[in-house]
Amino acid sequence: PKKKGFRWIRALWRLTYLSAIAGTGYTCYGIWEMRHPEEDQPAPDPSKKTLVVLGTGWGSVSLLKKLDTENYNVVVVSPRNYFLFTPLLPSCTVGTIEHRSIMEPIRNFLRHKKASVRYYEAEATKIDYDRRVVYINDESDIKGDVSATEVPFDMLVIGVGAENATFGIPGVREHGLFLKEVGDAQRIRNRIMDCCETATFKDQTPDEIQRLLHMVVVGGGPTGVEFAGELQDFFNSDLKKWIPDIREKFHVTLVEALPNVLPMFSKQLIEYTEKTFKEETISIRTKTMVKNVTEKYIEAESAGPDGKKQVEKIPYGLLVWATGNALRPLVSDFIKQIPAQKDSRRGLAVNEYLVVKGCENVWAVGDCAVANYAPTAQVASQEGAWLARMFNNMAKTNEIEAELSELSVKQEKAPSKDVRDAVFTDIKELQKRLRRVKQIGPFEYTHNGSLAYIGSEKAVADISWLSGNFASGGTLTYIFWKSAYINMCFSTRNRILVCIDWAKSKVFGRDVSRV
Ligand code: FAD
Ligand code: NAI
Numbered sequence: 001p002k003k004k005g006f007r008w009i010r011a012l013w014r015l016t017y018l019s020a021i022a023g024t025g026y027t028c029y030g031i032w033e034m035r036h037p038e039e040d041q042p043a044p045d046p047s048k049k050t051l052v053v054l055g056t057g058w059g060s061v062s063l064l065k066k067l068d069t070e071n072y073n074v075v076v077v078s079p080r081n082y083f084l085f086t087p088l089l090p091s092c093t094v095g096t097i098e099h100r101s102i103m104e105p106i107r108n109f110l111r112h113k114k115a116s117v118r119y120y121e122a123e124a125t126k127i128d129y130d131r132r133v134v135y136i137n138d139e140s141d142i143k144g145d146v147s148a149t150e151v152p153f154d155m156l157v158i159g160v161g162a163e164n165a166t167f168g169i170p171g172v173r174e175h176g177l178f179l180k181e182v183g184d185a186q187r188i189r190n191r192i193m194d195c196c197e198t199a200t201f202k203d204q205t206p207d208e209i210q211r212l213l214h215m216v217v218v219g220g221g222p223t224g225v226e227f228a229g230e231l232q233d234f235f236n237s238d239l240k241k242w243i244p245d246i247r248e249k250f251h252v253t254l255v256e257a258l259p260n261v262l263p264m265f266s267k268q269l270i271e272y273t274e275k276t277f278k279e280e281t282i283s284i285r286t287k288t289m290v291k292n293v294t295e296k297y298i299e300a301e302s303a304g305p306d307g308k309k310q311v312e313k314i315p316y317g318l319l320v321w322a323t324g325n326a327l328r329p330l331v332s333d334f335i336k337q338i339p340a341q342k343d344s345r346r347g348l349a350v351n352e353y354l355v356v357k358g359c360e361n362v363w364a365v366g367d368c369a370v371a372n373y374a375p376t377a378q379v380a381s382q383e384g385a386w387l388a389r390m391f392n393n394m395a396k397t398n399e400i401e402a403e404l405s406e407l408s409v410k411q412e413k414a415p416s417k418d419v420r421d422a423v424f425t426d427i428k429e430l431q432k433r434l435r436r437v438k439q440i441g442p443f444e445y446t447h448n449g450s451l452a453y454i455g456s457e458k459a460v461a462d463i464s465w466l467s468g469n470f471a472s473g474g475t476l477t478y479i480f481w482k483s484a485y486i487n488m489c490f491s492t493r494n495r496i497l498v499c500i501d502w503a504k505s506k507v508f509g510r511d512v513s514r515v
Contacts, residue, residue, distance in 0.1 A: 059366030060159035062384030071395030094234035101497035162325035171293030176321035212317035219322035220256030229455025352442035
């Protein structure tokens with residue numbers, strides 16, 4: 001029996017060893033393949049229908065990933081020539097992860113498509129539905145002789161995402177920082193360090209030190225919570241070590257208008273998050289609505305001890321504004337052009353096939369579309385993938401229908417019964433294929449769950465499992481959070497870079513220099 005046991009151990013060891021070799025080989029091949037795109041990628045074919053895709057975010061890139069580009073003349077327009085893995089963006093604000101690790105150049109990705117895709121780094125400024133054109137502007141610093149033009153389309157996919165909501169509150173755009181793009185994360189990272197260094201300036205007054213070191217986050221949705229958690233981690237593990245003078249005064253406050261943070265999570269996870277924040281000394285101010293923002297303080301309305309409304313001034317050094325999404329001007333302008341969209345307030349109303357209501361051959365995905373789902377990456381990527389499948393099927397359908405009409409002509413002109421029967425069998429076969437291809441049902445979203453990092457190496461997860469819900473929070477969930485996001489990263493390159501960044505910040509700590 002001893003020998004048998006050893007045999008098992010040896011077999012297990014061999015299996016591990018072989019899987020490690022296979023895994024390494026697979027990763028190396030992935031890297032090699034990524035660096036060597038096909039030399040002879042066919043050029044876009046203008047004789048085919050032109051499919052214009054606006055945006056390079058979750059919705060559009062997920063569509064482009066699965067789209068067979070040989071079927072259409074594909075044109076992509078976006079001011080951002082990369083895809084951004086937003087779930088790890090809060091980690092970039094404090095340097096746990098470097099921003100380039102979660103960016104994937106759109107050029108690299110498009111060079112691997114079967115037929116080439118034209119990409120214009122530009123902002124779509126207007127969609128003219130009657131003329132079927134999109135007006136585009138080059139908004140970058142370097143402009144050529146032509147920096148504004150139009151792109152005609154036969155089919156259009158709008159995936160331009162959303163803007164930051166400010167609800168018209170005065171001072172937010174001037175004094176607050178958002179957290180949506182790479183530039184936002186860089187600005188926050190610099191502002192944190194600037195506040196810390198300015199607070200330790202010679203002869204700084206105690207009130208001013210207190211203000212500068214008060215980090216206020218407005219909005220208790222997942223963006224605000226994840227950022228507050230990351231910031232407190234940065235302070236606990238690095239800032240207080242390297243700048244001991246700020247140790248007693250650095251403070252993070254999260255302000256939320258509703259009675260609790262993370263409203264989309266289950267009650268027990270909300271309580272767990274609030275308890276964790278309390279332990280980490282992050283203050284949560286719920287039922288507090290910010291009404292005005294000035295350079296040095298916010299004005300917030302809440303119920304006083306007597307139940308009456310009170311407005312208080314809360315001084316801050318850093319203000320991060322994370323109160324959700326608003327329409328982009330391109331989308332609100334398009335809504336105005338389409339009578340069927342007159343009641344759309346939160347985005348383009350789409351039907352179950354993601355077609356923009358009141359339009360033909362115009363689809364919308366992600367945060368700019370309203371399809372009764374939350375504006376999340378999960379929804380946007382499923383919508384994009386579904387649309388790609390639909391476009392691929394549409395192309396196949398057209399191909400089969402053309403073949404069918406050719407065959408029916410052949411059948412009519414058949415010289416003998418035998419030939420006619422043979423053609424008839426082919427037609428039957430094709431009709432069967434056509435039915436199969438056409439069998440794509442409406443878009444249906446599958447919710448896999450919600451995940452959020454809450455700081456101090458803890459995360460919360462509401463996972464949909466076997467038609468039930470499984471809620472968990474803590475360090476194990478944090479390990480799950482990490483592995484889930486590594487798995488979801490866009491490319492092998494991103495996965496490796498993110499792992500290196502995690503290891504780097506663990507070994508050396510986060511960088512506290514300001515650039
Ligand atoms: P986006 O991904 O925002 O992409 C929009 C694209 O359109 C961009 O490429 C932009 O440059 C381009 N664009 C903008 N204007 C124009 C124009 N005028 N013309 C052409 N192109 C234009 N969701 C989750 O499910 N899980 C998470 O963990 C998660 N974490 C998040 C963390 C943060 C910090 C943030 C901000 C969001 C997070 N989300 C998460 C939400 C998720 O990122 C969005 O729901 C998702 O990005 C929406 O995808 P989209 O394609 O609609 O838009
Ligand atoms: P959100 O819309 O989820 O939350 C914004 C919060 O700000 C709300 O709770 C609202 O009550 C509050 N608020 C609004 N105005 C306010 C004011 N004046 N004063 C105080 N509080 C105010 O926005 P968020 O977090 O930016 O997320 C946007 C979308 O992205 C959501 O759909 C979210 O689910 C998704 N997301 C998902 C993540 C995840 O799954 N881990 C991470 C980040 C975003």
